Amino acid sequence: MAYSRYNNRATKYNNADFYKEIFERRGVPGISHYKTALFNYDFDNNIANFELKETVWKNGDRLYKLSQEYYNSVNFWWVIGFINQKPTDSHYSVGDVVLVPYPLEEVLKFIGAA
Secondary structure, eight states: OOOOTTTTOOEEEEOOGGGHHHHHHHTOSOEEEEOOOOOOOOHHHHGGGSEEEEEEOOTTOOHHHHHHHHHSSGGGHHHHHHHHTOOSGGGOOTTOEEEEEEOHHHHHHHHTOO
16 A cells, blocks of 8 residues: 555645635636644654664755665655654754654554555
8 A cells, every 4th residue: 555644634625715816827716735734743652662763864864865765765754754853854953863763654554644
């Protein structure tokens, strides 16, 4: 089964008057988009379920590169960001310890993406 950060995500239809001019320019009455995800950060009770590999953030590192290195796919960069509670590359500094959780399938279940 393919996992995605969009699994189990509700969508919302937006046709708000605030965006009316934009919708008219694009020839659409509105758009559907994913609702903001709500994540469970209850690590104290659940972190023991995962093996954590540590790596140190260095110059040139990117979450997608770590995802490729550890998960053989660039698609799970957001899992590493989620577990570290630092969602984007700009939240990391050289020398930061980054935790990479395993097994990926269990982590995805915990997050609610599986």
